[in-house]
Structures are given as structure tokens and as C-alpha cells.
Amino acid sequence: MSITLPKVRVPYLLLFPGFAFLFTFFILPIVNLAQTSTQTPIPGGDTGQYEQSFAFSNYINAFLDNRDQFARSFVYATLATIFALAIAYPLAYAIAFKSGKFKNILLVLVVAPFFTSFLLRTIAWKQILGEEGFLVPTLRSLHLMGQQTTITSTAVAVVAGMTYNFLPFMTLPLYASLERIDPRTIEASGDLYANGITTFRRVTVPLSLPGVVAGTLLTFIPAAGDYVNASILGSPNTKMIGNVIESRYFKIVDYPTAAALSFTLMAAILILVTLYIRKAGTEELV
Amino acid sequence: MASERSLSPEARSILGARISRRSVLAGAGGLGAAGLLAACGGGGSSSSGGDTNTVRWGNWPLYLDFDAKTKKYPTLEKFKTLTGIDAQYFEDYNDNDEFFGKVQAQLKLKQDIGYDVVTPTDWMAARWIRLGYTQKFDLANIPNAGNILDSLKSPSYDPNRESSLTWQGIMSGFGWNTQKNPKGIHTLDELFAPQNKGKIVVLTEMRDTIGIILMAQGVDITKVTEAQFMNAVDFMAKKISDGWIRGVKGNDYAQDLTSGDATAVIGWSGDMFILSSENAGKFDFAIPESGGTISGDNLMIPSTASASGKANGEKLINYYYDPAVAAEVAAYVNYVCPVKGAQAEMEKIAPELATSEYIFPSDKTASRLHVFRSLTPDEETTWGEAFQKAQGN
Numbered sequence: 001m002s003i004t005l006p007k008v009r010v011p012y013l014l015l016f017p018g019f020a021f022l023f024t025f026f027i028l029p030i031v032n033l034a035q036t037s038t039q040t041p042i043p044g045g046d047t048g049q050y051e052q053s054f055a056f057s058n059y060i061n062a063f064l065d066n067r068d069q070f071a072r073s074f075v076y077a078t079l080a081t082i083f084a085l086a087i088a089y090p091l092a093y094a095i096a097f098k099s100g101k102f103k104n105i106l107l108v109l110v111v112a113p114f115f116t117s118f119l120l121r122t123i124a125w126k127q128i129l130g131e132e133g134f135l136v137p138t139l140r141s142l143h144l145m146g147q148q149t150t151i152t153s154t155a156v157a158v159v160a161g162m163t164y165n166f167l168p169f170m171t172l173p174l175y176a177s178l179e180r181i182d183p184r185t186i187e188a189s190g191d192l193y194a195n196g197i198t199t200f201r202r203v204t205v206p207l208s209l210p211g212v213v214a215g216t217l218l219t220f221i222p223a224a225g226d227y228v229n230a231s232i233l234g235s236p237n238t239k240m241i242g243n244v245i246e247s248r249y250f251k252i253v254d255y256p257t258a259a260a261l262s263f264t265l266m267a268a269i270l271i272l273v274t275l276y277i278r279k280a281g282t283e284e285l286v
Numbered sequence: 287m288a289s290e291r292s293l294s295p296e297a298r299s300i301l302g303a304r305i306s307r308r309s310v311l312a313g314a315g316g317l318g319a320a321g322l323l324a325a326c327g328g329g330g331s332s333s334s335g336g337d338t339n340t341v342r343w344g345n346w347p348l349y350l351d352f353d354a355k356t357k358k359y360p361t362l363e364k365f366k367t368l369t370g371i372d373a374q375y376f377e378d379y380n381d382n383d384e385f386f387g388k389v390q391a392q393l394k395l396k397q398d399i400g401y402d403v404v405t406p407t408d409w410m411a412a413r414w415i416r417l418g419y420t421q422k423f424d425l426a427n428i429p430n431a432g433n434i435l436d437s438l439k440s441p442s443y444d445p446n447r448e449s450s451l452t453w454q455g456i457m458s459g460f461g462w463n464t465q466k467n468p469k470g471i472h473t474l475d476e477l478f479a480p481q482n483k484g485k486i487v488v489l490t491e492m493r494d495t496i497g498i499i500l501m502a503q504g505v506d507i508t509k510v511t512e513a514q515f516m517n518a519v520d521f522m523a524k525k526i527s528d529g530w531i532r533g534v535k536g537n538d539y540a541q542d543l544t545s546g547d548a549t550a551v552i553g554w555s556g557d558m559f560i561l562s563s564e565n566a567g568k569f570d571f572a573i574p575e576s577g578g579t580i581s582g583d584n585l586m587i588p589s590t591a592s593a594s595g596k597a598n599g600e601k602l603i604n605y606y607y608d609p610a611v612a613a614e615v616a617a618y619v620n621y622v623c624p625v626k627g628a629q630a631e632m633e634k635i636a637p638e639l640a641t642s643e644y645i646f647p648s649d650k651t652a653s654r655l656h657v658f659r660s661l662t663p664d665e666e667t668t669w670g671e672a673f674q675k676a677q678g679n
Contacts, residue, residue: 130545236678247679252670
């Protein structure tokens with residue numbers, strides 16, 4: 001007994017730090033946020049003073065007031081995810097199968113942007129896409145872009161910024177999946193008279209699906225809640241729901257609406273992701 | 287007309303050579319946007335509150351003369367030797383709301399917040415006073431209080447300056463690219479001139495942007511009504527939806543000017559000062575003919591400061607209202623100096639700055655600067671909401 005009992009406890013002891021962390025930094029804030037989301041201003045109170053009144057109408061008002069920004073968030077996030085997938089798949093494929101001795105260097109290069117802050121990278125894009133950067137004058141002199149057309153402060157810049165910023169999150173899981181494919185399955189496909197395209201379609205893609213699912217989730221979820229790209233690269237006409245939450249929280253000091261919007265965003269993402277995973281399957285996620 | 291308000295090229299080049307807090311800021315690259323995700327400062331509350339010989343001052347970063355060699359604040363060091371008071375300085379202000387959020391609970395519970403002097407911006411200072419979170423000065427300890435500029439003497443939130451004194455003043459007006467606007471911008475119509483279409487950026491600071499629009503519409507911003515305010519917000523929203531205004535931004539409008547994305551802005555004097563000095567006359571700034579806004583950050587003593595902390599804080603405030611000391615600070619920070627007589631003192635230490643309209647606006651300029659009236663909590667919410675909605679939030 002004296003030997004087996006601690007053995008039973010060990011798994012729980014090992015789990016304790018994780019649970020304690022999640023409880024303190026996830027469960028408690030979520031509960032707090034839920035409480036805040038149904039508060040209303042104290043009559044005659046000062047800015048930022050709210051009391052609990054279980055006003056679930058906060059949710060309806062918050063959603064109806066900001067439908068455009070919600071829609072924009074999901075459209076931009078979806079576009080960024082599609083573009084990131086289109087760029088990352090060939091990239092990960094080349095690193096996994098064709099890079100030979102450069103594999104490690106290429107992997108480091110994929111992660112290299114993380115050595116600089118997210119914010120600075122986005123600000124750099126603003127300069128690159130700006131009026132007096134390299135790109136816009138070049139395109140204009142080639143007459144590929146009108147003299148009055150601009151890139152920054154448009155949806156194009158916001159989606160481009162998100163695609164760029166989340167690209168490593170797409171590339172790495174894809175690489176992990178592709179790299180794990182047993183080359184013998186590809187050889188076997190050739191032995192069965194499948195050509196390159198058929199092999200790719202029937203063998204490589206299905207085997208890399210877990211990476212696709214993981215990559216799209218890792219891109220879409222943060223992209224839908226992102227507000228940095230929209231605020232730095234966008235204009236008032238490209239504001240996303242993250243910008244609204246930020247302004248509600250810090251500028252208007254309207255904590256309940258900010259909390260209600262956060263919950264609505266979380267719920268919307270959860271529903272979309274659940275549907276997506278049901279369809280794609282989670283058996284071999286990551 | 288224009289030359290009276292703008293700096294001469296000579297002055298600009300002299301000023302451009304100076305190393306100031308603004309050059310430090312610009313060198314850091316991130317400018318204001320870096321503050322967006324910057325971690326909040328700590329430290330203030332770690333010091334002891336019971337010591338009778340200390341004063342703890344929470345202020346904004348790069349807002350006090352600093353000697354990079356000795357890593358010390360020269361004027362603060364002098365204060366310590368003069369008075370024997372151990373002045374502890376914390377660059378803990380990152381954002382008015384954030385700072386308020388950090389100390390509000392303790393203020394409510396009347397527990398020491400870790401500062402004997404705080405430095406909130408006007409509208410936030412109004413909130414502190416309204417909530418009773420400040421202590422009235424013992425003016426016997428601050429004989430220099432009378433040195434405050436006439437234009438700053440009686441803000442609506444503290445008409446007799448009983449519990450607040452301006453630390454530095456910030457002017458807002460029109461800034462422009464001189465190549466695109468060779469004649470300069472002095473009226474709202476000139477701001478919305480065809481060459482600037484789609485390249486105008488205005489400030490996220492509601493009182494500055496809407497204040498300037500209101501004054502151009504002939505409204506007295508010290509008495510603005512809700513209908514007048516909403517009318518000005520609609521004007522801005524229309525200019526956004528019609529594609530005139532490209533963005534509503536904080537400090538980062540400076541990057542838009544340098545990248546060419548913006549050719550005309552409603553901006554702050556200090557930022558335009560560094561832009562024009564770093565880009566050899568490519569940018570300029572003027573207070574609109576119809577009027578610009580001036581706001582300030584205010585030295586205040588929180589309700590939780592001990593009797594000795596309060597007395598020492600008052601001595602500190604008095605010290606910084608000495609014209610000679612104020613000039614030394616202004617030579618570094620380049621904001622509007624709120625202290626009468628500092629200009630004469632500046633002539634002794636940096637004569638080229640004594641004529642700077644950025645630091646010492648002439649009477650003519652000062653008469654066109656106005657302070658937005660303080661808002662009730664309800665107005666703060668509904669007006670703020672309207673302003674946020676107009677910018678797509």
C-alpha cells in the first residue's frame with residue numbers, strides 16, 4: 001500500500017501546475033468577463049462604474065451595433081487563411097521533400113520573423129506598402145496601378161498583413177505533417193502507375209490533412225480576433241471586431257459591451273471551428 | 287501671417303541639431319504605436335509609503351530632463367540636494383485609462399497607491415477631482431504657483447487651481463507636407479483641399495480633433511453643447527465616408543506623414559516639431575486661424591498621500607514652477623512650458639529655444655488656443671461613443 005498510493009497520486013500531482021495555471025489565468029478571467037458582460041452603468045455613477053443587473057440585452061445591442069465589424073472579421077480572417085494556405089503549402093512541401101541539406105536553414109528562416117516584435121513587423125509593412133515606399137511608385141510607373149489608387153488603408157493591406165503575420169503558424173504544422181509522410185507510400189503510388197499529380201492528390205494531400213486542419217485553425221482563430229493589422233494598415237472603413245472591443249474597453253470605458261462582444265466573438269469562433277473540425281475530422285490533429 | 291506662427295528655417299535647423307526626448311522617441315522607431323502593446327510599468331508601489339523624507343512621483347516616459355551619461359535627471363538631482371528630500375521618480379504612465387485602472391481600487395479603499403504626485407491629462411485630472419481622489423494644495427508651500435500661464439490659470443475642472451498645476455502643455459493644430467501644401471494650412475477648408483483628398487489623418491484624441499472642427503464651425507469649445515458636438519462628429523464621419531480622411535490615429539500619424547500616406551493632419555505641436563526638424567522643412571505646423579486646442583498633463587496629489595508625502599510633493603511642484611528649473615525641463619522636452627518667466631530664463635541657457643513658438647507660444651498664438659470644456663460622466667460616455675462610431679469602431 002505504502003508504495004502504490006503515491007503512484008496513484010502522481011498523475012494528479014503532475015497535472016496540478018497545468019490546472020492551477022488554467023484556473024487562474026483562464027477560468028477566473030472568463031468568469032469575471034461573463035459577470036461584467038451583463039452589467040449596466042450605476043445611475044449617477046462616474047465613467048467606468050457598473051453594477052450587476054443581468055442585462056442580457058447587452059449581447060443583442062452589442063451584436064446589432066457591430067454587425068459590419070463582425071462580418072468583416074470573419075471575411076478577412078477567412079481570406080487570410082486561404083492565402084496563407086496557398087503560400088504555405090508549396091513552401092512546406094519544398095522544405096519537407098526538396099530542400100536537402102538546407103532544410104534546417106529554411107526552417108529557421110520560416111521562424112525568423114518571430115525574432116522581431118509582431119508590432120514592428122506590421123509597422124514595417126506600412127512603410128513597404130506606403131506611398132513613398134518601394135512598391136507603390138514602381139507599380140505606378142509601370143502603369144499597373146492608378147495614380148490615385150493606394151494600398152495602405154484598404155482591405156487589401158489588412159488581409160495582406162494578416163496573411164504575412166500568421167504565415168509561420170500555417171507553415172510549421174503543414175511541414176510537420178508532410179515531413180512525417182513515409183516516402184515509401186509515395187513510391188508505392190508510383191509503382192501502381194499513378195503519375196505525379198495523382199500521387200499528390202490521392203496520397204500526399206490526404207496524409208497532410210492533419211497539418212492543414214491544424215494550420216488553418218492556428219491562422220483563422222487569432223486572425224478573427226486580430227486588431228493590430230486593421231488599426232495599423234487599415235482605415236476607418238476596415239475596422240474589425242477587435243478594434244471595437246479595444247475602443248469600448250479603453251476609450252469609451254464601456255466594460256460590459258466590450259465583454260459581451262468578446263463572448264460573442266468567442267462563441268462565433270467556437271461554432272465555426274466545431275463545424276469545421278466535424279467536417280475535417282480530428283483523428284490525427286497535429 | 288503664416289510666418290508668425292511657423293518656425294523660421296534657421297531656428298528649425300538649430301533645433302534639429304538638439305538631442306531631445308523627441309529625437310529619442312523617434313529613434314526608438316516604434317513611436318506611439320509601440321506603446322500599444324507595451325507592458326505596463328511597475329515599481330511605484332514597491333517603495334515604502336511611511337518614510338517622511340520621500341516623495342514618489344509617477345510621470346510619463348521621457349518627460350523630464352535626462353542625462354544619458356549619468357543616467358540621472360539633473361533637475362531632480364538638484365531638488366534632492368537642495369531640499370534633502372529623497373525624490374523617487376517613476377516613468378509609470380503609459381496611458382491615462384491604464385494608469386487609472388491600476389490605482390482605482392486602492393484609491394477607493396483609501397490605501398496607498400505608491401505615488402505622492404501623479405500626472406494625468408486634463409480630462410482624466412477632471413475625473414480624479416470629481417471622484418475626490420485628490421488633495422487640495424497648501425498654497426503656502428507652493429508660492430511659485432502664481433507663475434502659471436494666464437491661459438492655463440482656470441480650467442473648468444479646477445477653476446482656482448486648488449489641486450492641480452500643469453506639468454507641460456500640448457498644442458494641437460494643422461500639420462502639413464510643405465511640398466503638397468506650399469501655402470500652408472490655416473483653415474479647415476485648406477485642410478480639405480483637393481490635393482489632400484484621401485491623405486488626411488486626424489487625431490484619436492476626441493477633444494483635439496472635434497475641438498478644432500468645432501472652432502472652425504464657430505463654436506466656443508468651452509461651452510459646447512451636445513447638438514454642436516454631434517454635428518461636428520457627423521462632419522468628420524462624412525469626411526471619412528467620402529474618402530477625404532484616411533485615418534484617425536494617435537502618435538502614429540507621424541509615420542503616415544513620413545511615408546507619404548498623409549499630406550495633411552490635425553496633429554500635435556511636439557510631433558510636428560521633431561518631424562520638421564528631422565526632415566529639413568518638409569513639414570510645418572500652425573494653429574488654425576479659427577483656433578487650436580491646448581491641453582496639459584497635471585501635477586496632482588492623490589488622496590492617499592500621507593501628510594509628509596503631500597508636503598514634500600508640494601515642495602517638488604513648487605520647485606518645478608521656478609522659471610529657471612522650468613526652462614531647463616522645457617529645453618529637453620520641447621512641450622509648451624506652462625511657467626511664466628521661463629522664457630527669460632531660457633535665453634540664458636538656450637537662446638535659440640527662447641523664441642520657439644512650440645515651447646513659448648506668442649501671446650497672439652496663445653490667444654487662439656482654447657481648452658475643451660470638461661464633460662460629465664454621461665457625456666464622456668455618449669460623446670466618446672459617437673466619436674468612436676464615426677471612426678468605424
